Amino acid sequence: MNNHPNETAAVAASAPASGTALHIADVVKRYGEREVLKQISLDIAPGEFVAIVGRSGCGKSTLLRLIAALESYQSGVLHYDGDASDSRHDTRIMFQDSRLLPWKRVLDNVALGLPRDAKDNAQRVLGEVGLADRGREWPTRLSGGQRQRVALARALVHKPRLLLLDEPLGALDALTRIEMHTLIERLWREHGFTALLVTHDVGEAIALADRVVLIDEGRITLDLRIDLPRPRARGSAAFAALEERVLAEVLKQHGGVPAANPQQPGEEPGDHSLRRTVDQVRWAV
Amino acid sequence: MSQVSPKNRFSNRALPWLVPITLLVVWQLAANLGWLSVRVLPAPYNIAKAAWALAASGELWTHLVVSSRRALTGFAIGGGAGLLLGLATGSFRKIETLLDTTLQMLRNIPPLALIPLIILWFGIDETAKVFLVSIGVFFPVYLNTFHGIRSVDPALIEMAKSYGLSGWSLYRDVILPGALANILVGVRFALGFMWVLLIVAETISATEGIGYMTMNAREFLLTDIVLVGILLYALLGKLADVAARALERAWLRWHPNYQPGA
Numbered sequence: 001m002n003n004h005p006n007e008t009a010a011v012a013a014s015a016p017a018s019g020t021a022l023h024i025a026d027v028v029k030r031y032g033e034r035e036v037l038k039q040i041s042l043d044i045a046p047g048e049f050v051a052i053v054g055r056s057g058c059g060k061s062t063l064l065r066l067i068a069a070l071e072s073y074q075s076g077v078l079h080y081d082g083d084a085s086d087s088r089h090d091t092r093i094m095f096q097d098s099r100l101l102p103w104k105r106v107l108d109n110v111a112l113g114l115p116r117d118a119k120d121n122a123q124r125v126l127g128e129v130g131l132a133d134r135g136r137e138w139p140t141r142l143s144g145g146q147r148q149r150v151a152l153a154r155a156l157v158h159k160p161r162l163l164l165l166d167e168p169l170g171a172l173d174a175l176t177r178i179e180m181h182t183l184i185e186r187l188w189r190e191h192g193f194t195a196l197l198v199t200h201d202v203g204e205a206i207a208l209a210d211r212v213v214l215i216d217e218g219r220i221t222l223d224l225r226i227d228l229p230r231p232r233a234r235g236s237a238a239f240a241a242l243e244e245r246v247l248a249e250v251l252k253q254h255g256g257v258p259a260a261n262p263q264q265p266g267e268e269p270g271d272h273s274l275r276r277t278v279d280q281v282r283w284a285v
Numbered sequence: 286m287s288q289v290s291p292k293n294r295f296s297n298r299a300l301p302w303l304v305p306i307t308l309l310v311v312w313q314l315a316a317n318l319g320w321l322s323v324r325v326l327p328a329p330y331n332i333a334k335a336a337w338a339l340a341a342s343g344e345l346w347t348h349l350v351v352s353s354r355r356a357l358t359g360f361a362i363g364g365g366a367g368l369l370l371g372l373a374t375g376s377f378r379k380i381e382t383l384l385d386t387t388l389q390m391l392r393n394i395p396p397l398a399l400i401p402l403i404i405l406w407f408g409i410d411e412t413a414k415v416f417l418v419s420i421g422v423f424f425p426v427y428l429n430t431f432h433g434i435r436s437v438d439p440a441l442i443e444m445a446k447s448y449g450l451s452g453w454s455l456y457r458d459v460i461l462p463g464a465l466a467n468i469l470v471g472v473r474f475a476l477g478f479m480w481v482l483l484i485v486a487e488t489i490s491a492t493e494g495i496g497y498m499t500m501n502a503r504e505f506l507l508t509d510i511v512l513v514g515i516l517l518y519a520l521l522g523k524l525a526d527v528a529a530r531a532l533e534r535a536w537l538r539w540h541p542n543y544q545p546g547a
Contacts, residue, residue, distance in 0.1 A: 068447060069447075070443060070447060089449060092447075092448070093447055095440070095444065097440065099440055099441055099444040101441060101445075101458065101459060101462070102539050102540070103462040103465075103537075103539040103540075104458070104462075104539070105539075112445070112448055112450070112458065113445075113448040113449040113450050113454075138538075138539045139539075140539070140540075140541045154448070158448070
């Protein structure tokens with residue numbers, strides 16, 4: 001119910017063709033008895049920027065790890081450009097911690113996994129993230145924001161067609177985050193990859209994404225297009241209204257606002273109150 | 286990085302030597318005043334004189350070379366085997382399952398308890414001494430290498446795999462460097478054991494080496510030469526430790542703890 005094939009197709013036409021198209025249908029992931037993802041379906045157009053938000057433990061990171069092929073899933077379909085596996089290894093992931101190798105200098109970290117003669121390339125991408133002169137440093141000498149920029153360069157140097165961002169800015173201070181938003185948005189527009197950002201920061205999601213997807217207890221409960229013009233001004237009324245709407249959705253499912261009062265039948269997915277029983281869930285999906 | 290004034294730097298350098306030098310002076314005074322019997326503890330000056338005489342006659346160097354050769358040969362064999370087996374059991378679960386229980390059992394035998402067996406096997410010649418040293422250095426290197434490999438951050442391994450590293454490149458770029466700090470801890474322990482075991486081996490039976498020199502001097506009640514031997518061991522132990530630290534500084538340059546000014 002949460003897929004918008006028509007809309008995503010529209011985005012595909014306008015976006016550069018160098019992104020992966022993702023097709024996720026009825027994916028189920030269980031850890032033992034616990035179902036973490038309950039028949040997730042999501043279509044992402046090439047070059048689209050999608051943000052997945054949700055409370056911690058809702059399964060959003062797990063979904064990202066499935067897409068990155070870091071974990072397996074029990075059932076469902078996951079297609080990259082129509083292929084069942086990311087056969088060209090066009091997917092790169094950026095983690096919440098930078099995961100730089102502390103024993104390699106910054107430039108060598110960026111060049112990780114590249115052929116030996118690709119140092120120039122690594123240096124160029126390091127320049128793109130604004131750290132051209134820090135290549136000889138040890139990663140431990142960098143600030144948290146700089147480390148994440150190096151991690152971003154390390155991902156981009158592989159020319160990914162799908163970039164997965166697993167709360168990469170979660171540990172950064174507010175000012176550095178805003179800087180990183182600008183940087184990520186610029187690089188996304190220049191490179192044209194498909195971007196999938198997992199975050200718990202609704203403002204961040206709305207600032208960056210074409211679509212905001214809300215996951216709650218392993219299922220998608222909201223799939224919202226963000227049609228604000230870029231670059232987005234956080235102060236604008238439209239921005240605030242969208243942020244309000246997503247936050248209300250997050251909160252009402254957990255009794256943060258009067259949850260027993262489904263007063264907005266027009267709002268998708270609307271029937272949060274039906275969530276609890278399995279039969280109703282099947283109906284909803 | 287804090288600024289250190291020149292005066293402060295001098296006192297920081299000098300302070301650790303204050304106690305040893307005071308002890309030395311008191312010791313010398315006590316000997317001069319006749320509080321200490323020469324048989325029990327000769328004066329520092331006499332020890333220095335004995336050391337000088339041994340060095341001048343060349344006897345000291347012969348013993349030093351022989352002892353160092355035994356120590357380093359044993360270290361190379363035992364340490365090398367420990368490193369290789371540690372890498373193998375650390376990297377492959379199958380090999381761990383196969384070997385680790387056995388090695389853990391052997392580890393609990395004190396190397397010195399093997400001396401009678403070693404004498405039976407190898408007699409009392411060079412092989413016995415080198416073997417004893419090898420056994421002693423094997424376990425610290427083995428255990429720390431194994432532990433080092435196992436404690437490499439799985440998040441880094443996951444990252445490296447998802448960035449296309451596998452096989453040897455994963456090993457070279459991620460696992461080995463990640464384990465290196467632990468391996469070097471093992472090496473430092475091993476260097477300590479190396480001298481302890483060599484001393485024991487050389488005091489049992491030898492015709493050359495520092496241990497032989499010391500035991501021989503004991504027979505003739507030459508306490509000053511006994512002390513020269515003991516001090517030599519202390520010096521060699523310190524040297525080995527300095528070498529291990531130098532290795533750490535060179536190989537762990539990336540580590541914040543080993544960076545200048547950190």
